[in-house]
Amino acid sequence: MMNATTPVVSDARVEEVHDALRQFMEEHIYPNEDRYRLELKALSDRRGFLPILSELRELAKSRGLWNLFFSNQTLGSGFSNYQYAPLAETMGRVMWASEVFNCHPPESGNMELLHHYASEQQKQQWLIPLAEGRIRSAVAMTEPQVASSDATNVETEILRDGDDYVINGRKWFISGAMHYDCQLLIVMGKTDPNHVNVHQQQSQILVPMNTPGVEIVRPLTVMGYDDAPLGRAELRFTNVRVPVSNMILGEGRGFEIAQGRLGPGRLHHCMRLIGCAQRALEEMVKRAESRVAFGKPLSQQGSVREDIARSVCEIEQARQLTLMAARRLDDVGAKEARDMIAMIKIVAPNMAQQVLDRAIQLHGAGGLTEDFFLAEAFTYARWCRIADGPDQVHLTSLAKQTIKKYA
Structure with missing residues (x-):
């Protein structure tokens, strides 16, 4: 069974890496969002390669911004789930950013699975090439x-x-x-x-x-x-x-492996979704300040202010709940933290979908286009309500655990 993660890296080191990650995002990710879209459109083969990803992956690796999710210090950062969570949020602000740092699904979960459950021969054959980004x-x-x-x-x-x-x-x-x-x-x-x-x-x-x-x-x-x-x-x-x-x-161990793998994976999805929602909030505010309707900026319209305020509350609630789940996952492991993992998997995708919907509405027709990241992020949030277990499964699981606890 996958064990709880014991933090082995100082918080000062985590913050140092987070600063470097934010700087990398500012210098190399945000400025290349348009290039990414153009290269995607230019693909003659949908299974082909995007030069921008290859370039940025090599650059990130050279700067040590690689496998940041990985609790294994030899192949990755050695960060705990709690330490990694804010970094996942930062990467989540751009849909493809986590891939640059080899922290994207399904690779991150597969590497953890192989690290915890595979034989030594299986690790040598598959884990090492995955961790190095060769396959x-x-x-x-x-x-x-x-x-x-x-x-x-x-x-x-x-x-x-x-x-x-x-x-x-x-x-x-x-x-x-x-x-x-x-x-x-x-x-x-x-x-x-x-x-x-x-x-x-x-x-x-x-x-x-x-x-x-x-x-x-x-x-x-x-x-x-x-x-x-x-x-x-x-x-x-x-x-x-x-x-x-x-x-x-x-x-006969497949179900056990799946549950061990999906705990951290669900956490990663939730933190990326919080990053999506946080960026959507920021874009919502910028849009509200820059657009005038009925004689005054949108930011002065009462309904817009209410949407912004609700979004701030909902994002912060989801963020803190997810951080609590990360801490519990570190302390007791995925099985014992399944109640908290169920909570965040219910809350975070629904929150992100709601915040992104408000941001799209405020952007009008533009919010539905690829001129903004909102429509694609909304799709991701909606997909996450099904991926790694649909809402109903987590609601049922959480309800059963709560009834057992208090009955």
């Missing part, structure tokens, strides 16, 4: 034919055949699978569909992307956004054969 990876969990909000519904077969496992099934909305550098899939399926404990039927296994039988069926959009070159894909596995040594931790 990419994806997690294949969600399936189109079942309600994947209940992970026990997963139908993909992982069946032992001598010294191999044979995999058959379909997956979709697999983030990162469309990227040319994606060389590894972490696949969740059933090794024992008849086990009396439904949470021990699943396993997770490593599947190289180039394994015969792995097929990209199609790329997927999210509310019209292509999300190239990272991309989300629908995949088909047809008699995919991998060695027994590719199993992670052992048969």
Whole structure:
């Protein structure tokens, strides 16, 4: 089981890195947002490379702004979840910024998963190249034919055949699978569909992307956004054969691995969303001050002031709740912190969606275009209400824990 993170880096060092990160954002990220969009439009192949990302990733790595999420000091920063949270918020202000620092999903979660659960041979083969940014990876969990909000519904077969496992099934909305550098899939399926404990039927296994039988069926959009070159894909596995040594931790441990991986991942999403919302608030204020309607600046309109005030309150509430969850995750681990993780996963995406909606409204028609980051950020917030477990799952989980506590 993934252990709680013990802080091993001083807060002074964290603040030093955060200052360097903010400076990098000011010098290299914000000024290149337009270039990023232009390069994206110019892609002749949606799985191609963006020169701006390659350049900035090398620059960030050279400055030590790399794997900042990683609690492992050898391969990353050694920061605790609580220490990393404000950095994730800063990166979240630009949708693609975390990728520059090798802190983007699904890579961050996959690296932590491999660090905590993989064998030494698996770490050497996959974790080291991922940490160095030489390859990419994806997690294949969600399936189109079942309600994947209940992970026990997963139908993909992982069946032992001598010294191999044979995999058959379909997956979709697999983030990162469309990227040319994606060389590894972490696949969740059933090794024992008849086990009396439904949470021990699943396993997770490593599947190289180039394994015969792995097929990209199609790329997927999210509310019209292509999300190239990272991309989300629908995949088909047809008699995919991998060695027994590719199993992670052992048969029947898939659900345990998933829960350990998703705790920090949900925290990262929430902090990035707070960064999105904070930037939206700042843009809302600038817009309100610069636009005049009905004879006075929008910032003097009562309804606009109320929207700004509500947004300030909601962002700060979500920020503090998420920091509390990060601290608890560090202190007791993902399993014992699941109540706080459920809270932030309910609160942060809904908050960000609401704040971004207000900012879009204040920007008028422009807010719906790519001239501003708002529409894409809104899409991300809406997606996060489903990703890593939909609202309803976290509401149900939190309610069950609360009833058990007080009943």
